[in-house]
C-alpha cells in the first residue's frame with residue numbers, strides 16, 4: 582500500500598479521494614436534477630434534498646482534506662512524453678475542476694441557508710447559516726449552482742476523454758497511475 586504520492590506515482594489516498602469525489606459528483610448531479618422535479622406529496626420531497634445536502638457537506642470535508650493532502654503529498658511529475666500544450670491544459674483543467682467544485686459547494690450552502698435555517702448532516706449535527714437574506718440570495722445562488730454543476734460535469738467529461746485518449750491512443754500511464762498502478766517511464 583502506497584499512501585503518499587511519489588514523483589512518479591499517485592499514492593492510494595489521492596487515488597481513493599479522486600474516484601470517491603468523481604462518483605459523488607455524478608451522483609449528486611443526478612440527485613439534484615431529479616429532486617427538483619418532485620412534487621410535495623412525493624415521499625422523497627423532503628428526504629432527497631436532505632440527502633443531497635448531507636452528501637454535499639461530506640463532499641466539502643473530503644475536498645478540504647484533498648487540498649491539504651495536495652500540500653502534504655504533491656502530485657507526481659508530468660510524464661516526460663507530455664507536450665507543452667498537454668502540461669499547461671491539464672493544469673488549467675484541474676484548476677477549473679477545483680474552482681467549479683468549490684463554487685458548487687459554496688452556492689449549495691448559500692441556497693440552503695438563505696432563509697437562516699441550518700444544514701443537518703444526516704441529523705447528527707447542524708451547520709449554521711452565516712450569510713442570510715442577501716437580496717435574492719436563494720435565487721441567485723440557485724442559478725449559479727445549476728450552471729456550475731453543468732460546467733463541472735461537462736468539463737469533467739472532457740477531462741475523462743483526455744484520460745482515455747492518453748490510455749488508448751498515446752498508450753501512456755496517465756490513467757493507470759490514477760488507478761493506483763505503477764507508472765512506467767512513458
Ligand code: HEM
Pocket residue numbers: 605606607609610611612613614617630633634635636637638640682685686687688689690692693700723726727730
Ligand atoms: C458536487 C456537488 C453538487 C452537485 C453536482 C449538485 C447539483 C445540483 C443540481 C444539478 C441541482 C438541480 C438544480 C436545478 O435544477 O435548479 C441541485 C439543487 C440543489 N442543491 Fe446541489 N449539488 C451539489 C452540492 C450541493 C450542496 C453542498 C448543497 C448544500 C449544502 C446543495 C444544495 C442544493 C439545493 C438546496 C438545491 C435545490 C435548489 C432549488 O430548489 O432550486 N447542493 N444541486
Ligand code: HEM
Pocket residue numbers: 595599602603604606607651656671675676678679682733734737740741742744745755756757759
Ligand atoms: C467530476 C469528476 C472528476 C473530477 C472533479 C476530477 C478531478 C481531477 C483533478 C482535480 C485531478 C488532478 C489531480 C488532483 O488534484 O487530484 C484529476 C486527475 C486525473 N483524473 Fe480526474 N476528475 C474527475 C473524473 C475523472 C474521470 C471520469 C476520469 C477518467 C475516466 C479521470 C481521470 C483522471 C486522470 C487519469 C488523472 C491524472 C492526470 C494527471 O496525471 O495529470 N477523472 N482529476
